[in-house]
Amino acid sequence: MVIAGGVEPQIAEALAAARAGLVAASDVDALRRVANDHAGKGSVLVGLKSSLGSIVDIEARKATGRAINEAMQSLEALVAERLVALERAAAGHAAANEAMDLTEHLVRRSRGHAHIVTQAWERLEDVFVGMGFKVAEGPEVETDFNNFTALNMPPNHPARSNFDTFFVKNGEPGSALLRTHPSPVQIRVMQEWDLPIYAVMPGRVFRRDTPDATHMPVFHQIEGLVVDKGITFAHLAGTIEAFTKAFFGSEFTSRLRPSYFPFTEPSAEFDVRSANGKWVELGGCGMVHPNVLQAGGIDPEVYTGFAFGFGIDRMAKERHEVADLRDMYANDLRFVRQF
Ligand code: DAH
Numbered sequence: 001m002v003i004a005g006g007v008e009p010q011i012a013e014a015l016a017a018a019r020a021g022l023v024a025a026s027d028v029d030a031l032r033r034v035a036n037d038h039a040g041k042g043s044v045l046v047g048l049k050s051s052l053g054s055i056v057d058i059e060a061r062k063a064t065g066r067a068i069n070e071a072m073q074s075l076e077a078l079v080a081e082r083l084v085a086l087e088r089a090a091a092g093h094a095a096a097n098e099a100m101d102l103t104e105h106l107v108r109r110s111r112g113h114a115h116i117v118t119q120a121w122e123r124l125e126d127v128f129v130g131m132g133f134k135v136a137e138g139p140e141v142e143t144d145f146n147n148f149t150a151l152n153m154p155p156n157h158p159a160r161s162n163f164d165t166f167f168v169k170n171g172e173p174g175s176a177l178l179r180t181h182p183s184p185v186q187i188r189v190m191q192e193w194d195l196p197i198y199a200v201m202p203g204r205v206f207r208r209d210t211p212d213a214t215h216m217p218v219f220h221q222i223e224g225l226v227v228d229k230g231i232t233f234a235h236l237a238g239t240i241e242a243f244t245k246a247f248f249g250s251e252f253t254s255r256l257r258p259s260y261f262p263f264t265e266p267s268a269e270f271d272v273r274s275a276n277g278k279w280v281e282l283g284g285c286g287m288v289h290p291n292v293l294q295a296g297g298i299d300p301e302v303y304t305g306f307a308f309g310f311g312i313d314r315m316a317k318e319r320h321e322v323a324d325l326r327d328m329y330a331n332d333l334r335f336v337r338q339f
Contacts, residue, residue, distance in 0.1 A: 007048060007055075007064050007067075008064075008067060010044065010048060011045070011048065011064075011067050011068060011071050013044075014038065014043070014044040014045050014048070014071065015045075015071045015074065015075070017038065017044075018034070018035075018037075018038030018039065018045075018075050018078075019075075019078060021034040021037065021038060022034050022035065022038075022075070022078050022079060022082050023078075023082070025082065025086070026086075027086055027090070028083065028086050028087065028090070031079065031082050031083060031086060035075070035079045038075060039072055039075050039076070039079075045068055045071055045072060045075075048064075048068055049065070049068050052064060052065050052068075113339075115328075115336065116316040116319075116320055116322075116328065116336075116339045117220055117312055117313055117316050117328065119316070119339070120312050120313075120315045120316040120319065121202050121220060121222070121312050123247070124200070124202065124222050124247065124312065124315070125200065125202060125222075127243060127246045127247045128200040128222075128224070128243070130246065131239070131242060131243065131246065132198055133198045133199060133200045133224070134198060134199050134200075135199070135200055135201070135202070136185055136188070136189050136193075136199045136200070136201045137185065137201065137202070137203055138179075138182065138184060138185035138188050138201065138203065139179075140178060140179060140203070140204055140205075140206070141168055141170070141176055141177070141178060141179070142176070142177060142178075142179040142184045143175060143176060143177075143184075144174060144175050144176070144177055145175075146179075146184035146187045146188065147163075147165075147177060147179050147180060147181075147183075147184045148160055148163075149295075150184070150187045150292065150295035150296070151183055151184065151186070151187070151262060151263040151292055151295075152262040152263050152289045152291045152292055152295075153262045153263070157262065159261075159262045163180035163181070163207065164207070164208045165177050165178055165179075165180045165206060165207060165208055166178045166206055166208065178205075178206035179203075179205055179206065180205055180206065180207055181205050181221055181223070181309060182201045182202065182203045182205060182221050182222070182223040182309065183223055183263060183307070183309060185199075185201035185203070185223060186199075186201070186223065186225045186263075186288075186292070186296065186307060187292075187295055187296050189201070189225060189296075190225075190227065190293070190295075190296025190297060190298055191296055191297050195227060195228070195298070195303065196226075196227060196228035196229070196303075197225055197226065197227040197228070197305070198225075198226050198228075199224070199225045199226075200222055200223065200224050200225075201222065201223040201224075201225070202220065202221070202222040202223075202312065203220065203221065203222075203223075204218060204219070204220055205218075205219060205220065205221050206218055207219075211325075211326050212325075212326075213323065213324040213325060213326070214325055215325065216313065216325050216326070216329065219311060219312075219313045219325075220311065220312035220313055221283075221309055221310060221311050221312060222309070222310060222312055223307065223308070223309040224239075224285075224306075224307060224308040224309070225288070225305065225306075225307045226239070226305050226306050226307075227288065227293070227296075227298060227303050227304070227305035228303065228304075228305065229302065229303060229304075230304070231287075231303075231304045231305050231306060232304070233266070233287060233306070235306060236256075236268075236285060236286070236287065236306035236308070237256055239306070239308075240254050240256065240270050240285065240308065241253065241254050244272050248272060248274075249275075251275060252272055252273060252274065252275070253272070253273050254270055254271065254272050254273070254282075255270065255271050255273070255279070256268040256269070256270050256285070257269045257270075257271065259284060259286075261284050261286055262289070263286075263288070263289050263292050263307065264284075264285065264286025264287055264288060264289055264292075264306075264307055265286065265287060265289045265290075266286055266287060267284065267285070267286035268284070268285050268286055269281060269283070269284050269285075270282055270283060270284075270285055270308070270310075274318075280318060282310045282311075282314070282315075283308060283309050283310025283311065284308065284309055284310070285306065285307060285308035285309070286306065286307065286308075287304065287305070287306050288304070288305040288306060288307050293305065313325060313328065316328065320338075320339055
């Protein structure tokens with residue numbers, strides 16, 4: 001039998017136990033469970049409340065009822081307060097987890113990056129696209145016709161020996177080869193694209209060279225081709241100069257020196273003056289030979305054009321001051337990770 005006065009300590013005890021449980025609950029689910037144990041059906045406080053009727057003295061019954069209500073209210077307030085705190089902590093936890101994910105992501109990203117040849121290739125494309133050129137690519141296994149004959153090097157032309165290369169068994173013997181330059185893509189573009197043409201053609205090329213500090217049998221070049229009405233040598237020189245400034249920086253300049261290539265007439269080699277005043281030879285260029293325009297299906301009486309070509313690996317080598325080209329292909333991560 002419960003009597004007034006005897007209940008107060010039980011309320012205090014139930015309240016203390018409930019508070020301790022709520023404070024100890026480490027997540028929202030645990031909090032709900034503890035709240036139910038101490039203030040839900042079957043809890044000590046609810047039990048005391050339902051036995052209020054057994055308190056005979058009215059004043060004592062009222063006082064006890066008030067005490068139980070106050071205890072319940074204070075528990076409710078504590079539950080609400082703990083709920084906010086736990087939710088905030090959970091959100092903080094999630095944020096911390098995300099932050100860790102990000103770190104992992106950064107660590108993973110720093111594990112690899114594009115090879116310096118790829119970097120140079122992509123930058124070259126960017127600069128030329130910025131100047132209004134489109135990018136074209138052709139196959140690495142080419143026809144003898146596109147690689148030589150169409151470029152004004154018919155069979156037995158002496159210039160062919162400069163490009164001694166690997167032939168591939170495909171069709172007529174000697175008709176398919178690993179291309180020695182991306183210049184055959186000029187022919188493909190002239191045959192396939194609408195005029196006028198403003199194209200750059202990057203790609204992998206092959207020569208029968210023994211590897212040394214400045215040669216590799218497999219390397220990369222980028223070719224340029226412009227065909228339009230009224231194109232002159234001045235456009236070629238201006239384009240080379242604009243490219244030089246855009247790619248290397250405004251303090252750089254270019255020059256053209258007379259040279260010979262079968263596919264251009266007149267032909268030139270172009271050099272770039274680096275920051276230390278040294279001239280570095282970059283590549284070849286010239287006005288597209290009328291025979292080449294004709295091989296591409298273009299009337300040289302109506303259209304003229306210029307072309308240029310240079311090595312991408314050499315650009316990377318110059319830019320990063322790599323002493324030996326072979327280091328760029330040795331697959332040594334200690335080398336690759338420097339850039
Ligand atoms: N194809 C030449 C080479 O591999 C480079 C070249 C020179 C390309 C002059 C051209 C050019 O388009 O006009 O050495």
